[in-house]
Amino acid sequence: MKTSKRLTAINQRVIKHYQDIWDCCCDHGLLGAELVKRNSASCVHFVDCVPQICQQLEQQLQQHLAYSSSSLTSPWQVHCQDVAQLKLGKNGNQLVIIAGVGGELCIQLLKGILEHNHAVEFELIICPVHYQYELRQFLQSNGFGLINEQLIEENRRHYEILHLSTTANSSIHHVGDTMWDLSKPEHRAYLNKTIAHYRRMGGKTVHPALRAYESLQDHSLLDNS
Known part of the structure; x- marks a missing residue:
């Protein structure tokens, strides 16, 4: 399947190597697969709560991105779980990606991630389908800072892509600024x-x-x- 303009833009935002990248609500896993191919992380984690999606995705990854059984670490893992229950790694820099879901659901998922990962520093790339204003308010009030933001159009729909961090100092504008x-x-x-x-x-x-x-x-x- 061809990677969409939106997922391509998110992929291009990943410009450094991470210990772990968490591709949340990963669906077909197109974004995460591109990140694995680019060796963007020691491990790319595909996370979705739908068992059928996870099963099909694992089969596809084993077919197209197989790794040697002798490898000390795997370049990818599939997790069938609720993103809100996610526990991030503590040994190195972490990137969480949430794209393709509504802003209200993004808030619910992030509340869970923050609750289960106290004092864990991580970066976040988020691309909500709607409810952007309220999501920005939530992000600002929960200690995220802006790294960069981008507005793109795809199939007559507009998407805001926000790259954030729990340690960034630049404030998040409630309707966007640099995008x-x-x-x-x-x-x-x-x-x-x-x-x-x-x-x-x-x-x-x-x-x-x-x-x-x-x-x-x-x-x-x-x-x-």
């Missing part, structure tokens, strides 16, 4: 779509996200005036 280039039509389209979404939500009180995104739009209009 925006409003000279690009696709970025303006995403901003307008997001504003329209929060306006449709309506209600007696204006959602704080609406004010934040409108402020971003206003600054763009001023810059182009």
Whole structure:
């Protein structure tokens, strides 16, 4: 299967070697397989809670990325478990990747990871399907700092890719900061779509996200005036 533009962008964010990379909610394992091929970690862990997915994935990995039984360590492992119960390694740098699920589920999974890994430093690459504003607030309030962020478009959908760390010092902006280039039509389209979404939500009180995104739009209009 061909790797999507979104997964390719995430793959390109991994530019150093890690002790462990945890490809969470891995589905077909396309991203993790690319990371194994690039030797991006001592071990790439494929994590999913669906037994059938894990069984099929392990068979495919054994067929296409087989390793010698004499090897002291394996370059990959498959874990059939709830990501929220994940226990990260403590001997070296760790990278957790969560992509392709909603922002609400991302928050639930991260709450569990943080609860089961007290004082463990790790990096996080996350690409939620929606609920980005609330997810950013959660990340900020739970001690994550920003390494970089990127906005991409694929099949008429927009995705925010955030690379974070429990030790990074740069703060996470609640609607994004460095990812925006409003000279690009696709970025303006995403901003307008997001504003329209929060306006449709309506209600007696204006959602704080609406004010934040409108402020971003206003600054763009001023810059182009």
